[in-house]
Amino acid sequence: MFFPTIYSANTDERHIVKDKYTCACGARYNVFTMLTRRDLRKISFKHYKEVTCPECKSSIIYKE
Numbered sequence: 001m002f003f004p005t006i007y008s009a010n011t012d013e014r015h016i017v018k019d020k021y022t023c024a025c026g027a028r029y030n031v032f033t034m035l036t037r038r039d040l041r042k043i044s045f046k047h048y049k050e051v052t053c054p055e056c057k058s059s060i061i062y063k064e
């Protein structure tokens, strides 16, 4: 499965985007980047295997 993800340079992790402001693990990704059109392009669809945040991954498993 593919998910919208965002990369955090701060923690070197790729998170799954839950909604406009938060990741699936609860982290607010808009603190990683300023919300400009340019930054929103950093959101990209990636395979589940490419998500590196363990909390995001476990939350998706939990929902399934």
Ligand SMILES: [Zn+2]
Pocket (backbone or CB within 6 Å): 014, 015, 016, 023, 024, 025, 026, 027, 053, 054, 055, 056
């Ligand atoms: Zn996460």
